[in-house]
Amino acid sequence: MEGIKPFSWQTSLLTSLFCWFIYLLLDDLDAKRFVSVFGWFFLIVGVDWVLLLQERATAKTDKEFNIPIFDLKFRLSPWISGALTCLAFYSLDFLIYTFRDTLVAWPLFSAAIGAFPKFLKPGPTLKVPDDVGVRQDLVTLVLLAILYSCWFQFTFFVQDLLQQYPSLLADDFDRSQFVVRTNRQTIPTTNGVVILDNAEAAIRSKLNGRSWVNVQRWLRNIDEQVPSLNQQIKADTFGNPPRVGEAGLWQFDANYTDVSPEDVLNLQAIWSGPSSKANGYILEKTCFISQAPVQITPAPASSGQSYQMTCQSVTSISEAVNFGRDERWDEG
Amino acid sequence: MSLTFHVSTRSQLHVSECFAPSSDRLSDFVFVGAIAVEASVFHRLLKTDPKQSILYASSINLFCTVLGWIVFFLIFNAEEVSSGSTSQFEIDMMNFIFFDRWSRQTATSLILICFVTFFASFGAKELGLISLQWLLKAGIKQEEKKEEKKEKKKETEEESTEDLTEQKPSLRTPVIRVLRRSSRLGQPQVGEKTPSQLRAVLFANAWSYSAILAILLLRFAVQASYSSIEP
Structure with missing residues (x-):
């Protein structure tokens, strides 16, 4: 506790913990909601911070994983922070209302969080990155995120179909290019x-x-x-x-x-x-x-x-x- | 994507879900193939360096794929809203998704859809390439202008040496000029004709569609031979 600097990830996480503690004490729903906004915010900032530091520490030693073709560096931290952000929105009932929307929004939020540092400029202003390579990466990143989002959407789409047509589950999916059967032991009857x-x-x-x-x-x-x-x-x-x-x-x-x-x-x-x-x-x-x-x-x-x-x-x-x-x- | 979702359906049967979306081997293959083909066309026709060509090709193909997915969802939603009962279109679509099977009528409409898709994707790719180039260049104007001045000087010098029929600056769009310049900077070949970007995209699209068609035909042939072997 002694060595914690005022502006560090520890502070952020502790603040978050403090917010959740307050949250437990409160009874009023609106007040709870208000406090949980801060709780989530500091949690996300703290986690992102930790992951960023972690990434910097390992970047020099570890081999980076590049996504082939797109020549884009794969980073794990935006995915985790993005997932947290989605969960926060979901639990606050703000913009995201269902679990399905949470998953669909996940890649988009992650891309936004991953792209955000590229727009940072010393001081409180933002800038558009002026390096062509960075811009190309951003374009690819956003497009890939939308594609992942579409894949999630497609998964739910298939689930919807199977809910409306449950007898399909009794049939043979072996030829399908889109779905794979995972319950070979318990195939339902038509x-x-x-x-x-x-x-x-x-x-x-x-x-x-x-x-x-x-x-x-x-x-x-x-x-x-x-x-x-x-x-x-x-x-x-x-x-x-x-x-x-x-x-x-x-x-x-x-x-x-x-x-x-x-x-x-x-x-x-x-x-x-x-x-x-x-x-x-x-x-x-x-x-x-x-x-x-x-x-x-x-x-x-x-x-x-x-x-x-x-x-x-x-x-x-x-x-x-x-x-x-x-x-x-x-x-x- | 080895995700498994366990959701119990609302039906009487209380079955638990039993599928995982496969990573769609065929379309991945087609996607990568298309990028490779288009990248090589860009490399040849637009004189971009190999890495740049691949990035161009992958970006516009991604753009196209995403657009395709969105259109697919839109069509299906509209179809579901408009008709209460199951339409033939939905049955055909499910046959395709779950069982990879199409009837004669579906095959006809599939060919028609591919025909339309060719032009639609050509438009989308051209649009994608133009906007990509705009995104890559916009806002970097200060240095650009200086460079452009130099470039213009160069061009005028070159024009005096080249034949006059090729050089009509009034007709050239800034995009082409950008490409032209990068090609000049990359490999200064004086007198080489730079074809328009539209033509390059058209060629790229045509080549990639041919490649995809070849892959699909090969797949059909393999499948046909399999099914003939099976009793």
Whole structure:
């Protein structure tokens, strides 16, 4: 504590610490905010100062890392100070309001902080650097920062897309030039499986309580039922109005063939959205329906049903999609 | 960029995110290739020294890339706002981003887009080069003027020796004069014709597009041979 000079990074950091201490003592939100502005400011100045000194100390000994092509020296300190500045703005709710904006703004702030010393002049005035090389570096620096920012933006853009179209996650990204799959172990299943499960449940609930003749009549006319079933199943799966954009890309279809003793009901979930195979893919679930063993009294709705329905597991036309062959989709 | 973001989606499935943006190998390669090609064109046509040519080429290519990204985001945002449901354009775009796949119609529009992009990027690059040179030179006027006077003297001396058809000072823009001077200072070749900057940018763009096209065709060929080998 003795050797601290009044104008040094230690002072700055200590002032910051002092501000945060005050911050803890205060109750009023506005006052807290006011104090935290100073807290952040001195923290950023202090950290930048330390890093600058560090950089100067190592610059002579260490080999510098140059960004190839652009012939630009890579410096770590602006990135750290920039990150701190972004966090400060974020926590103060000033200009930056979301975590996403924080990341997007990070390279821009870092570039500004990295470029700032070039504009300094002895005294309180600023100047435009008059060395052509320095100017070229500045131009490159700013452009690179915007490019990084765009990359972050693109990451979030892809995340947004995947949130709107979660079934894409079940597909095969191997050919993509833009994204790489990092969860090879836990690839999620496509929503088509949920659609087929919901379809089975919906059809069961429609058939419940009908006599066997009625059941057969309903199934023979299933083509007429498909549009309303389609709506109902989508509402079950995606909510109404749908929570995700992919709801419009799914289509439900059903086919019924009358082959005694076991009639075949074919349920299809058709995906017409983006996929690794041309024209999307189709998931299928085959159900066998037969008359229930004859009971002595005609079965009331509550106890047994007049039919037996057994469904096989889902199959897919496209092998690339994960439709949960060996998985726990029982809980639905 | 080996960043991984873990975000749970809002869907029923509660899946955690499972992708990382790859550093986009192909476009990096194309980017570096374009810079190399354009730098060599600048070096030849503008008579800039090698380092300067690379810096020029990299700056204007960066500028172009950034503009391209911004346009991409703008288009997608506009598309999303205008149509509530998923448009064919969005599906095509996702097919391209996630699965590197395009249909016949998409390929047609892709070629059209490339065609438009060629001229757009030519404009952007010319603009970028002019503004870059302005940024590099603006404000350094005091020394400049003295130099210019000297230069003018030199030029007039040279002009008297050179043929008259080439030298029309009224037509020449200051930018060209700057380039001209630097070329003179760099390698004093009397009598050599300095082509206009516009032409250099056009040539550079054309060459880099040809190079990119060649790379893409090669890639298609390799992919086609792979897929034919696979059962």
